[in-house]
Each structure stands twice: as C-alpha cells, then as structure tokens.
Amino acid sequence: MLIASCEKEAKPLSTASSNPAANKIEPGQGAANALLTVTGSGLGAITGIWFEKDSVEVNVNPNLNTDNAILFRIPADAVPGQQNILFKNSAGVEFKVPFTVLGLPAITTVSNYNFTAGAEITLTGKNLDDVTKVLISGAATELTVVSKTATSLVVKMPASTALSLFKLDITNAAGTITTTQEFVSIDNAYAVFLDGYGAGWDNGSWGPAEISSAFAKSGTRSFKATYGKGGWSADGFANWSPGMDNSAGYRYFSFWVKGADRDLTYYLTADKKAGGDYGNSDKSTPIVVPANVWTYYKLKIEDIGLWATGSPMQRLGWMIQGPNDGDAVLYFDDVIFIK
Structure with a gap:
C-alpha cells in the first residue's frame, strides 16, 4: 500500500499589477536608514526599488510587501536631495514616488580655527541650509547661526568660554554630527x-x-x-x-x-x-x-x-x-x- 502526502502550495503575499498606484509615502523625507512606508493599490510583487540619484538600490524584503503597501529603509549611501524613488514589479511595470533624502551636515573647511569673543566664523560643506542648532561639543553653550545656505554656515562664537579647544555639534533635520575640526579660543x-x-x-x-x-x-x-x-x-x-x-x-x-x-x-x-x-x-x-x-x-x-x-x-x-x-x-x- 502506498501512502502519498502533499503540501498545500504557499499563497504569495502579493501579486504584480499592470497598473500600480502609490498614493502616499510616509514620512515624506528622511535620512539614511529611516523606515519608509508606501501605501496605495496594486503594489504587490515589487522586485526592485532604487533612489534616482546615482541609482542607489534598496534591499527589498518580500515579507514587507502586500498589494496595498511596501516597507523599506533608505540606503546608507542614498544621495541627499529631492529625487524620485523608482519601483519595479515582477511584471516589469515601473512607477515612481517623489521623495527628499535628508543628509547629515558635513564640514570640509573653515574660515578660521581661532576666534576671539563674539567673532564670526564661516563653515563650508554641505547639507547646511536646514541646520537648527550649533553647540560646543560636550557643553550646553549654543552658538548663534548668523546665516546659512546649502554649502555654508556662518556662526557667531561665544562671548566667553572656559574652554581652550573644542569641537562643534551641528544638528539639522537628518541628525547631529560632531566636527572633526577643533576651534581655539585665542582669549585662553x-x-x-x-x-x-x-x-x-x-x-x-x-x-x-x-x-x-x-x-x-x-x-x-x-x-x-x-x-x-x-x-x-x-x-x-x-x-x-x-x-x-x-x-x-x-x-x-x-x-x-x-x-x-x-x-x-x-x-x-x-x-x-x-x-x-x-x-x-x-x-x-x-x-x-x-x-x-x-x-x-x-x-x-x-x-x-x-x-x-x-x-x-x-x-x-x-x-x-x-x-x-x-x-x-x-x-x-x-x-x-x-x-
């Protein structure tokens, strides 16, 4: 006597649509490693996601993809700025969603490392137009932001400080960085x-x-x-x-x-x-x-x-x-x- 058994074929979590529609992405902007959720209809069987600038690919997890939603994280090497996120499903259909990748502040050069009380110093780099706070690293002393653009930040140094040498903590929408540059109080x-x-x-x-x-x-x-x-x-x-x-x-x-x-x-x-x-x-x-x-x-x-x-x-x-x-x-x- 032969006994046969069979397993029920697993039902796929989602299927590819010929007309996918992405209605919303949350949040609408974010920095590297932030979790994004795209909702809509016909979003199943996504096989590829990439950020438009430099075609940075996303690691797609099919367990986080249904016909109505897909979840994924912003890659560490995503290029900051406004761009589209591109999607492709197993049927070869592509669609896109506009998005803004936020970048951490980056300082490459400074106008001077030395300062006297109340002096203004220009920091040059990138992702500086949305800076919200500049602090002496490890202290509560906040510097005044005089002006800012995407590539430059002018700060007014404190009127007095007990420190001779310090770095700066700079915060924008993407997070906080500590400068590699050290600043010197001439007064000390x-x-x-x-x-x-x-x-x-x-x-x-x-x-x-x-x-x-x-x-x-x-x-x-x-x-x-x-x-x-x-x-x-x-x-x-x-x-x-x-x-x-x-x-x-x-x-x-x-x-x-x-x-x-x-x-x-x-x-x-x-x-x-x-x-x-x-x-x-x-x-x-x-x-x-x-x-x-x-x-x-x-x-x-x-x-x-x-x-x-x-x-x-x-x-x-x-x-x-x-x-x-x-x-x-x-x-x-x-x-x-x-x-």
Missing part, C-alpha cells in the same frame, strides 16, 4: 604673536622682519619675515626674560603662515630643541609652506621637543638653508600655545 591661549608681540616676546629674527599690515589672517596685522636668497636664516621670536617655561600644560603649538611665491620647506627651530641652538641644522620638524595661501598648523608639543634640553625656552622660529632661487617673504599670524 598663550600668545607669542597676535596683532602684536605677546607679553615678553619680541623680534628674534636673523634677517629682515617686522610687524606688517599688508596681510593678516586674524585682526589687522601679521609678522612679516624675509628670507634672503642664498642665505641661511632663522626668523621668529625671542623672549629673553623670563622666557617660556615648560610647566603650563600646553598641548599644541599653532600658527597660520602665508606662503611665498613658490612652495618651500622650512624647519621649526628653538634654542631648547634637541638638535642644538636656535637656527642650527636641526630638520626634525619640517614645515611645508604652500605658495601664496594661508595655511594652518597645529603641532603636538610632545612631537616637536621645544624643551628637550631644558627650560625656559627663549627663542622660537622657522629656519631654512637658503632659499637658493630668490628671496622669500612669509607672513605669520596667531602664533600661540594651546592647552
């Missing part, structure tokens, strides 16, 4: 040169150097240093008394420099570096200075050995063996130490 820094010499500091250059109003990164003046052709020159600053002691807990040495008419490499020099006295041949800390633009440097104290042979430090600057192809003029600004 140790100044070698700002718009003039810091307390105890003066011109310590071998070659021609002076305070100049020709260019400035912050304020109205910078320190102009001329390196003569064919020479060996160290230009910078001196603090003969009392000097700068290595006991204040500073973490960074920072400065802006505007380059000469061609790219050149200089070397940080100081009288207490391990390589010898100020202006010697020590090349342990190279500083590559691009031509004609302001460039920001923030060097870890532990990496540059300014007090390697003792304390206090009395001379600090930048040395070059040459330049051999013509004079070079640099402008230094915001020469500071940061806690």
Whole structure:
C-alpha cells in the first residue's frame, strides 16, 4: 500500500499589477536608514526599488510587501536631495514616488580655527541650509547661526568660554554630527604673536622682519619675515626674560603662515630643541609652506621637543638653508600655545 502526502502550495503575499498606484509615502523625507512606508493599490510583487540619484538600490524584503503597501529603509549611501524613488514589479511595470533624502551636515573647511569673543566664523560643506542648532561639543553653550545656505554656515562664537579647544555639534533635520575640526579660543591661549608681540616676546629674527599690515589672517596685522636668497636664516621670536617655561600644560603649538611665491620647506627651530641652538641644522620638524595661501598648523608639543634640553625656552622660529632661487617673504599670524 502506498501512502502519498502533499503540501498545500504557499499563497504569495502579493501579486504584480499592470497598473500600480502609490498614493502616499510616509514620512515624506528622511535620512539614511529611516523606515519608509508606501501605501496605495496594486503594489504587490515589487522586485526592485532604487533612489534616482546615482541609482542607489534598496534591499527589498518580500515579507514587507502586500498589494496595498511596501516597507523599506533608505540606503546608507542614498544621495541627499529631492529625487524620485523608482519601483519595479515582477511584471516589469515601473512607477515612481517623489521623495527628499535628508543628509547629515558635513564640514570640509573653515574660515578660521581661532576666534576671539563674539567673532564670526564661516563653515563650508554641505547639507547646511536646514541646520537648527550649533553647540560646543560636550557643553550646553549654543552658538548663534548668523546665516546659512546649502554649502555654508556662518556662526557667531561665544562671548566667553572656559574652554581652550573644542569641537562643534551641528544638528539639522537628518541628525547631529560632531566636527572633526577643533576651534581655539585665542582669549585662553598663550600668545607669542597676535596683532602684536605677546607679553615678553619680541623680534628674534636673523634677517629682515617686522610687524606688517599688508596681510593678516586674524585682526589687522601679521609678522612679516624675509628670507634672503642664498642665505641661511632663522626668523621668529625671542623672549629673553623670563622666557617660556615648560610647566603650563600646553598641548599644541599653532600658527597660520602665508606662503611665498613658490612652495618651500622650512624647519621649526628653538634654542631648547634637541638638535642644538636656535637656527642650527636641526630638520626634525619640517614645515611645508604652500605658495601664496594661508595655511594652518597645529603641532603636538610632545612631537616637536621645544624643551628637550631644558627650560625656559627663549627663542622660537622657522629656519631654512637658503632659499637658493630668490628671496622669500612669509607672513605669520596667531602664533600661540594651546592647552
């Protein structure tokens, strides 16, 4: 005797329609990984979904698809902006739904890392036109948003802060990011040169150097240093008394420099570096200075050995063996130490 058994064929959750109609998508905008629900009629048997910009595909789960609805998440690599979401069912019929992908704020460049109380700084990047809040990271201090576009955000720095160095938390409709850029309160820094010499500091250059109003990164003046052709020159600053002691807990040495008419490499020099006295041949800390633009440097104290042979430090600057192809003029600004 033979006994036969059979299983009832599973009924599909949905079937393809020749005339699908998407009536609503909720929510109408969202960021990566947000769950979306499309409702309507004839929405069954969806086999493909993709976001129009860059044709970013969605992972379709048939268990979340009925004749009247389909649920799916925004892919992590969906391109922000207004676009269509495209759908295709197993019958090859396509339809689309308009949607706005929200993007997290992204900051690529800043007008300055350093600020004084109440100064305005421009942040450049993308997805900035819907920013609603800017905070000092880890604190409750909120910055005033002066203006905003899709690619720029102007913020007013706080009138006072106990912090020397901090990042920013920026929030828009997609969420919150913390900037990779760190901002420095000049008011809480140790100044070698700002718009003039810091307390105890003066011109310590071998070659021609002076305070100049020709260019400035912050304020109205910078320190102009001329390196003569064919020479060996160290230009910078001196603090003969009392000097700068290595006991204040500073973490960074920072400065802006505007380059000469061609790219050149200089070397940080100081009288207490391990390589010898100020202006010697020590090349342990190279500083590559691009031509004609302001460039920001923030060097870890532990990496540059300014007090390697003792304390206090009395001379600090930048040395070059040459330049051999013509004079070079640099402008230094915001020469500071940061806690």
